[in-house]
Amino acid sequence: MNLARITPIFSAVFAIAYVIAEQNNLALFTYHPRINEWGFLTEAPRNGPGMYWFGWIGSSLAVATALTALSVPILRQRSVPSIIGWVSPLICMVLFVYLLRAFFFR
Amino acid sequence: MVVFLLILHGLCAVALLGAITHQTMAAWWPARKAVGFTPSFRAVQGAKFTNAIVILFIITFILGAVIYPPYRLNGRTYLETMRMWSVNGSFELKEQFLAIGLGMLPFYWHVWRQSLDDTLALARKMTSALLFFAVWFGFITGHVVNNVKGLM
Numbered sequence A: 001m002n003l004a005r006i007t008p009i010f011s012a013v014f015a016i017a018y019v020i021a022e023q024n025n026l027a028l029f030t031y032h033p034r035i036n037e038w039g040f041l042t043e044a045p046r047n048g049p050g051m052y053w054f055g056w057i058g059s060s061l062a063v064a065t066a067l068t069a070l071s072v073p074i075l076r077q078r079s080v081p082s083i084i085g086w087v088s089p090l091i092c093m094v095l096f097v098y099l100l101r102a103f104f105f106r
Numbered sequence B: 001m002v003v004f005l006l007i008l009h010g011l012c013a014v015a016l017l018g019a020i021t022h023q024t025m026a027a028w029w030p031a032r033k034a035v036g037f038t039p040s041f042r043a044v045q046g047a048k049f050t051n052a053i054v055i056l057f058i059i060t061f062i063l064g065a066v067i068y069p070p071y072r073l074n075g076r077t078y079l080e081t082m083r084m085w086s087v088n089g090s091f092e093l094k095e096q097f098l099a100i101g102l103g104m105l106p107f108y109w110h111v112w113r114q115s116l117d118d119t120l121a122l123a124r125k126m127t128s129a130l131l132f133f134a135v136w137f138g139f140i141t142g143h144v145v146n147n148v149k150g151l152m
Helices: A003-023 A052-072 A084-099 B002-029 B037-042 B046-066 B070-082 B085-111 B117-150
Strands: A031-034 A037-039
Touching: A003 A052, A003 A084, A003 B085, A031 B037, A037 B046, A052 B085, A084 B002, A084 B070, B002 B037, B002 B046, B002 B117, B046 B070, B046 B085, B070 B085, B070 B117, B085 B117
Parallel strands: none
Antiparallel strands: A031 A037
């Protein structure tokens, strides 16, 4: 296992997957805090608000782990630029500022 | 119990703030001699903080996740009722920044591993800076939200 190859890919994919999961509400699981119940995938709120943040992190972890694992044999003979490990999170953070701008201009 | 966890979350965040600030300053603005307060603050071996930062980040993150449901039920509902959109939006940004920071931790740990690879100097600076920003933003936002409406 070469950390120089897999960690930048994981970091980059996680950030992108998280943006996609958050924007499309693709949660691996849903938590219903009022009744303290968990549900699989994205569920409608039950007796109170639903919490999807845990599920978005779960989705991103699953996608990043899977794609990183798939990339290992493909990138065996190639080097992975370390820059993607921080550029992708940086762009995604800036993107969130843009996507959530409506909160600050009401 | 929630208040105890909130205080513990805050204390871990303070320790994390100190460590990531030391490391980021040492990476971006290194000091050769520890003479006086500011150079001493920057004249640390940044790599020595890496494991502590990773562990503190994860602990603080987990504690934050545990006290998130009470915030969702009490705090956020209050913010929405009072139409405090900028405070609400700041907390939304906090949770997104810190989630992305969580995903970046393996890469961050890799680039800061001993012995330090010179070709990863920029990656060290940038990963520390991103975590520095996310942690400071999260800390200040958390305090503001808690001052507006506590978890009880």
